[in-house]
């Protein structure tokens with residue numbers, strides 16, 4: 001029997017569709033510490049839930065799932081219906097996947113024990129960040145951090161499983177529901193981006209080895225709060241304007257972060273006299289994006305210290321966030337330091 005070796009066709013009649021997220025995760029599985037497939041499965045569970053959330057955000061205007069839910073979350077923020085739906089979708093996917101023992105969610109006051117006795121992982125998640133933008137059709141996102149539990153598998157969840165610093169993350173990522181839907185994640189070996197093809201129901205590798213430009217000319221901050229900024233920050237913004245940098249602020253963290261990651265830039269949500277700890281949450285917003293920023297060659301601090309070295313004191317604790325191109329974060333930190341010593 002003659003056997004012919006397969007040679008990939010070079011015909012343009014059937015172009016390659018590329019690497020799916022599933023295949024990429026499998027290919028990279030050996031990069032994971034404790035490579036045993038559970039983290040791969042967990043990433044697939046998150047990707048599945050994001051496909052469902054993507055479908056629901058895209059239909060929000062056509063169904064009754066837009067608008068406010070009628071409750072406020074632990075942050076005192078008005079919950080949107082899609083906040084609640086996204087929280088259900090991700091929590092359900094991680095429960096059924098079996099790899100996660102506990103979830104910290106922006107939408108739940110307390111830690112959720114998923115009752116997965118063999119679950120090795122803890123996930124901190126903002127199921128739908130920027131959801132107030134849904135009704136005006138502006139990009140929104142999901143942000144997630146993944147940790148290994150530190151107490152024995154199968155034993156009751158303990159605080160030390162949950163209150164881990166960001167430098168203990170084994171993976172982190174975000175989903176951007178924008179003009180296209182993308183999933184960007186890291187497992188500590190660089191950052192890769194996947195674009196969703198709805199007609200096939202698959203994420204395809206579209207942005208391999210994402211690297212943050214070392215410098216940039218875009219700054220993202222809500223200057224409406226300018227009067228409550230500290231002098232050093234006001235000085236930095238003056239420097240940006242004198243250099244005619246571009247001010248770009250969408251009001252959706254994942255969208256601003258993603259653009260700055262690709263083009264170079266800095267996103268700032270600072271401490272102010274009205275909100276000394278800023279607005280963004282350490283466990284399920286800052287830590288995840290900080291891991292990605294650093295893995296892409298960028299930087300993330302609270303204006304003074306590395307975000308991922310902050311030891312959490314409370315579940316929903318807030319932190320100021322300076323994140324993006326390394327030289328821009330370094331420069332604003334230097335200016336803040338000078339002004340703080342002058343006080």
Ligand code: P6P
Pocket residue numbers: 129130131222251252253254279280
């Ligand atoms: P402000 C959305 O509520 C969010 O958490 C981020 O996505 C966004 O960057 C920020 O808050 C917007 O907050 O105070 O500027 O409206």
